[in-house]
Amino acid sequence: MEQILASDLRKVFRRPDKGPGLKGSVRHLFERHYTETAAVDGIDLAVNRGEAVAYVGPNGAGKSTTIKLLTGILVPTSGEVRVDGAIPHKNRIENARRIGVVFGQRTQLWWDLPVRDSLELLRDMHGIGAKEYSATLERLVTTLGIENILSSTARSISLGQRMRADLAAALIHSPGTLFLDEPTIGLDLTVKDRLRSFLRELVAEGTTVMLTTHDLGDIEDICSRMVIIDEGKKLYDGGLRAVMETYARDRTMHISTVRAPSSIASIASRIPLAKVSEGASALEFNVSFDPSVVSAGEVLLAVQAEADVADISIDEPAIEDVVRKVYAHKLKPDVGPSSRADGSS
Ligand SMILES: Nc1ncnc2c1ncn2[C@@H]1O[C@H](COP(=O)(O)OP(=O)(O)OP(=O)(O)O)[C@@H](O)[C@H]1O
Numbered sequence: 001m002e003q004i005l006a007s008d009l010r011k012v013f014r015r016p017d018k019g020p021g022l023k024g025s026v027r028h029l030f031e032r033h034y035t036e037t038a039a040v041d042g043i044d045l046a047v048n049r050g051e052a053v054a055y056v057g058p059n060g061a062g063k064s065t066t067i068k069l070l071t072g073i074l075v076p077t078s079g080e081v082r083v084d085g086a087i088p089h090k091n092r093i094e095n096a097r098r099i100g101v102v103f104g105q106r107t108q109l110w111w112d113l114p115v116r117d118s119l120e121l122l123r124d125m126h127g128i129g130a131k132e133y134s135a136t137l138e139r140l141v142t143t144l145g146i147e148n149i150l151s152s153t154a155r156s157i158s159l160g161q162r163m164r165a166d167l168a169a170a171l172i173h174s175p176g177t178l179f180l181d182e183p184t185i186g187l188d189l190t191v192k193d194r195l196r197s198f199l200r201e202l203v204a205e206g207t208t209v210m211l212t213t214h215d216l217g218d219i220e221d222i223c224s225r226m227v228i229i230d231e232g233k234k235l236y237d238g239g240l241r242a243v244m245e246t247y248a249r250d251r252t253m254h255i256s257t258v259r260a261p262s263s264i265a266s267i268a269s270r271i272p273l274a275k276v277s278e279g280a281s282a283l284e285f286n287v288s289f290d291p292s293v294v295s296a297g298e299v300l301l302a303v304q305a306e307a308d309v310a311d312i313s314i315d316e317p318a319i320e321d322v323v324r325k326v327y328a329h330k331l332k333p334d335v336g337p338s339s340r341a342d343g344s345s
Contacts, residue, residue: 002082003177003208004047004070009079010232011040011065039065041232042079049176052199052209054223054240058320062232063212067179070210071101084176097126100170104182107162108169109154115165116150119172126173133172140168143198160191167195177208184218196221214319216248228323236326247325252315253287253299254279261285261307270302283310 017033018024039062047053057063068074069081072088072095081088088095101108109118123133141147144164149157154165163183170178180199184192199222203209211222219226219240226243228236236243260282261267267285268276274289285307287299296314303309 001049002046003049003051003084004045004210005080005082006043006045006066006070007080009040009043009045009066009069009081010038010077011062011069011074012077013037013039038232040069040076043229043232043234045227045234045237047208047210049208050203050206051225052203052211052223054219054226055210055212055229056214056219056226056319056323057229057235058323061229063229064181065232066229067101067181067210067212071095071099071179097173098176100173100175100178102163102166102170102178102180102183104163104180104185107154107166109162109165111155112153114151114153115146115157115168118154118165118169119150122169122172128173132174136172136174137168140171143201144168145194160187163187164191164195167198171202175207177210178202179210179212181212182214183211184213184215192217216244216316216319216322219319220244228326230323235323243322243326247322248317249290249292250288250317251291251296253289253296253303254284254313254315255287255303255307255309256284256311258308258310259283263306267303267306270305271299274299 014034014036016028017035018028041062043062043066055063055066065074069076070083070088072090072092075089083095084098086095086098109115110121113121119137128136141150144167146161146164146168149161149165152161154162157165167183178199183199184195187195196218199209203222209222211218213219224240225238226236226240227234228243256279264276264278264285267287268274271287271289271294273294274287277286277288279285287303289296289299300309300312
């Protein structure tokens with residue numbers, strides 16, 4: 001059954017178009033001009049229960065606006081939206097009881113209250129029974145590792161701790177649908193891993209997750225389906241694997257050396273399956289490779305045989321590049337939950 005349903009969903013923002021200075025403001029009083037932006041422009045979406053969907057696109061594509069429409073924060077200009085059977089902006093309280101929301105940049109914790117008090121306030125707001133509350137709290141505290149921050153105020157904890165506490169706040173009422181907007185932004189790798197594996201567990205248990213992120217690692221770890229939007233319109237809806245294998249394969253290793261390598265060509269000849277290019281200075285160069293063909297370890301061994309390596313870093317493809325490539329090559333959309341490109345359901 002579909003947990004999230006959007007049909008020809010549109011949201012148009014209207015901004016006053018004033019000329020500069022006082023003259024512009026006065027003229028606007030008599031002659032009103034507006035600029036309209038269709039932030040969400042005819043989106044159709046059907047997400048099944050227990051599905052984890054990555055909702056991605058470049059800056060300004062309309063992701064946050066869609067999430068706001070699905071969570072009832074915004075009212076659509078036209079079209080239909082339903083989450084777990086309810087119309088979010090018409091049944092705001094009912095909807096809030098059934099969904100969990102994490103906006104990575106904001107917190108729903110009370111800033112000056114201990115985390116435990118915030119969770120208790122949410123318990124009262126959602127009318128959760130004592131037994132159910134203590135069982136859910138115990139699970140969240142253990143899985144998210146937040147025992148030692150329960151008595152600290154949200155103001156006084158680190159970003160990683162706050163994100164985990166925020167996730168606990170979003171899940172304290174055991175929602176069936178979880179909306180996550182950049183949930184791992186600014187977190188270190190250990191905390192990211194912990195959050196990602198917890199989210200995988202929830203999905204396996206049947207929670208529906210809609211994830212907005214610029215982090216390809218989040219997407220690969222949590223989701224099996226990807227929806228790409230740009231300028232408010234859907235560009236791709238289908239299996240994640242098809243997109244990743246076609247457009248997000250290559251990694252780039254940036255290498256800096258103690259002495260300038262004698263020849264880039266001789267490095268390239270050792271790793272014919274990779275592409276070697278010059279770097280920003282004579283002491284740097286880059287190797288682009290497909291990890292399914294040649295591993296990072298093999299690349300490094302080949303490089304070390306020719307150059308005195310001082311430091312390396314490896315870039316993952318940016319989500320913006322993936323979107324650009326999907327757009328440029330028109331990867332065939334595989335719309336609909338029952339016909340994923342990678343066969344997942
Ligand atoms: N309240 C608003 N009033 C006017 N225009 C808005 C408003 N909110 C968003 N927009 C515009 O709608 C478009 C989509 O914005 P939105 O925040 O949904 O994009 P996004 O995909 O979430 O971007 P980002 O990745 O930068 O967060 C943008 O052009 C933005 O300027």
